[in-house]
Amino acid sequence: MNSTTRTPPAGSLLAADGLHKAYGPTKALDGAEFSIHPGEVVAVMGPSGSGKSTLLHCLAGIITPDSGTITYGGRELSAMGDAERSALRRSEFGFVFQFGRLVPELTCVENVALPLRLNGTRRKDAERTALEWMRRLEVDELAAKRPGEVSGGQGQRVAVARSLVTGPRVLFADEPTGALDSFNGERVMQLLTEAARSTNAAVVLVTHEARVAAYSDREIVVRDGKSRDMERAL
Numbered sequence: 001m002n003s004t005t006r007t008p009p010a011g012s013l014l015a016a017d018g019l020h021k022a023y024g025p026t027k028a029l030d031g032a033e034f035s036i037h038p039g040e041v042v043a044v045m046g047p048s049g050s051g052k053s054t055l056l057h058c059l060a061g062i063i064t065p066d067s068g069t070i071t072y073g074g075r076e077l078s079a080m081g082d083a084e085r086s087a088l089r090r091s092e093f094g095f096v097f098q099f100g101r102l103v104p105e106l107t108c109v110e111n112v113a114l115p116l117r118l119n120g121t122r123r124k125d126a127e128r129t130a131l132e133w134m135r136r137l138e139v140d141e142l143a144a145k146r147p148g149e150v151s152g153g154q155g156q157r158v159a160v161a162r163s164l165v166t167g168p169r170v171l172f173a174d175e176p177t178g179a180l181d182s183f184n185g186e187r188v189m190q191l192l193t194e195a196a197r198s199t200n201a202a203v204v205l206v207t208h209e210a211r212v213a214a215y216s217d218r219e220i221v222v223r224d225g226k227s228r229d230m231e232r233a234l
């Protein structure tokens, strides 16, 4: 793609270099770079409209950058076909968004089991694994309830359980606490980071809140589509 791109930093699981993405005249990404190691939690910060979500969507293979390289496990995403990228998203990546996006017609345990069911796991096995994750996120008592019957904080913990149920190597979290009060936001972040660390999953955490970013190992600031690594002591 871009002849000036560099090799990804040693040991990185997911890395991007020289990313550009424009929406018409708007430059959403203008040379952004990124890298994350297995088990690392990286906060992507920056003002509204600076390109954070666009960066996350490029890294996750949801949108294709206009130029630049993204490598996952040593392979370039752009070299994969659509089907292979979708399979990668289903098997290696997990997602949590600002609003849980749970399926309202399904119970909470069915929601958490859904990614496993889509991968062909039998219902009983999928729901057993789902319940284990719900227990870790302290929402197993809500298994039989539908999303409309639980609180925002509980629903978000159900969404975190769903994002981790397939054992992803990278968890993408886009403002996961954005709709919660500070108490529930803190609890979601504690449980999310604990669960991710216990499985050595890397977490790409988009947030504009410093208290949420405080759960990360490292911060990257995106401004006008450019990213800057803030070397922060652990």
Ligand SMILES: Nc1ncnc2c1ncn2[C@@H]1O[C@H](COP(=O)(O)OP(=O)(O)OP(=O)(O)O)[C@@H](O)[C@H]1O
Pocket (backbone or CB within 6 Å): 023, 026, 027, 028, 046, 047, 048, 049, 050, 051, 052, 053, 054, 055, 208
């Ligand atoms: N689908 C789209 N069509 C047109 N413009 C877009 C689209 N998505 C993003 N943009 C523009 O690209 C720029 C970067 O948007 P992006 O959503 O990545 O920023 P952000 O930092 O995540 O913002 P926020 O914190 O408000 O969510 C913004 O100017 C935005 O208006």
